[in-house]
Amino acid sequence: DLFEEVYMDLPLGYKLNASFRGEKPVCKLHKSIYGLKQASRQWFAKFSSFLISQGFQQSKADYSLFIRGKNETFLALLV
Numbered sequence: 738d739l740f741e742e743v744y745m746d747l748p749l750g751y752k753l754n755a756s757f758r759g760e761k762p763v764c765k766l767h768k769s770i771y772g773l774k775q776a777s778r779q780w781f782a783k784f785s786s787f788l789i790s791q792g793f794q795q796s797k798a799d800y801s802l803f804i805r806g807k808n809e810t811f812l813a814l815l816v
């Protein structure tokens with residue numbers, strides 16, 4: 738599944754109180770990952786590995802081009 742839920746472990750020493758009642762707590766990040774310079778590179782790496790696992794081939798001439806052919810169907814995806 739392309740969109741999967743990702744849960745983080747609570748920091749060491751963090752105690753859950755009884756008010757959560759089995760729900761997953763939410764942690765507030767001090768710095769957004771989207772503000773990091775590597776965020777787009779990491780996103781593309783994960784997305785391209787997913788496409789390759791689904792049978793797409795990455796173009797050697799343009800790394801943002803993915804192609805897939807099956808029977809009489811041809812699909813080109815330019816990210």
